[in-house]
Amino acid sequence: MTDYDVLRVFCGPDGRHGNTLGVIRQSGAGTAERQAIARKLGFSETVFVDDPERGVIDIYTPTLRLPFAGHPCVGAAWLLDVPELVTPAGLVGARLEGEFNWIEARPEWAPPRTLKRYDTAAEVDALQVPPPGEWIYAWAWEEEAAGRIRARAFPGRGDGIDEDEATGAAALLLTAQLGRALNIAQGRGSQILTAPRPDGLIDVGGRVLLEGTSRL
Structure with missing residues (x-):
């Protein structure tokens, strides 16, 4: 059995809506198993946390692995409460200011x-x-x-x-x-x-x- 957190990221001013995100904090699953889990969950993206203290994450849609994605990084940084995330694309800075959680990323x-x-x-x-x-x-x-x-x-x-x-x-x-x-x-x-x-x-x-x- 695998526990996962469900977040809503980019909620409106009234706290409604936002994009749903699944975050699995403990998983020794390999790439194929992670892809199968992401497909089963059916969220637009699912995050697998490989190191919660360092913020190392792995991101999947139902059909493919992504080196970087916006709402998964915003949500994961907020949940893990870390100053940066380690993604295959690069280091993603993170900070919380008031009610908004921010990431720093490159458009490329x-x-x-x-x-x-x-x-x-x-x-x-x-x-x-x-x-x-x-x-x-x-x-x-x-x-x-x-x-x-x-x-x-x-x-x-x-x-x-x-x-x-x-x-x-x-x-x-x-x-x-x-x-x-x-x-x-x-x-x-x-x-x-x-x-x-x-x-x-x-x-x-x-x-x-x-x-x-x-x-x-």
């Missing part, structure tokens, strides 16, 4: 995404889930002067995750493209904050809540 660590701009937030709201294919991050300005964006994410992997509620890696790429701090409303009501830094890193932050612990 993020998996490829198609950033597709629309003219209005209403157009983004009206989008239907596209057929499997490319990974699409649909976005539009809600208030450009204030850096407020409406976004939705469609992974297109055909693994049962038709729409991702909140995606830090895509927000990272959009921030790098636009070169400015953003306040992103994604999915049904999630919130992602970002800010570029002079050293090439980008801060990605959001609220994290613990749903509870379950057993596989």
Whole structure:
């Protein structure tokens, strides 16, 4: 039997929504077994913790292993309460400021995404889930002067995750493209904050809540 924590990452101001994340703190499972567990759990991502004190983590979607992903890093850093995470992509700095947990990451660590701009937030709201294919991050300005964006994410992997509620890696790429701090409303009501830094890193932050612990 395997225990795992269930978090919601990038919750809205009312504490609702956010992207669900599974975190398994003790697992000697190999890559194939971890992939099978991630597929069985069915979260958009599942984190396996290899060293809780050093923050060494391993990230899986239901169908593939990822060297880096945004909401898993934000959630895992909050849960483990560590100043950095060790991922295959590199060291991810982490800090807690008030109600927001922040990570520091490089845009080149993020998996490829198609950033597709629309003219209005209403157009983004009206989008239907596209057929499997490319990974699409649909976005539009809600208030450009204030850096407020409406976004939705469609992974297109055909693994049962038709729409991702909140995606830090895509927000990272959009921030790098636009070169400015953003306040992103994604999915049904999630919130992602970002800010570029002079050293090439980008801060990605959001609220994290613990749903509870379950057993596989």
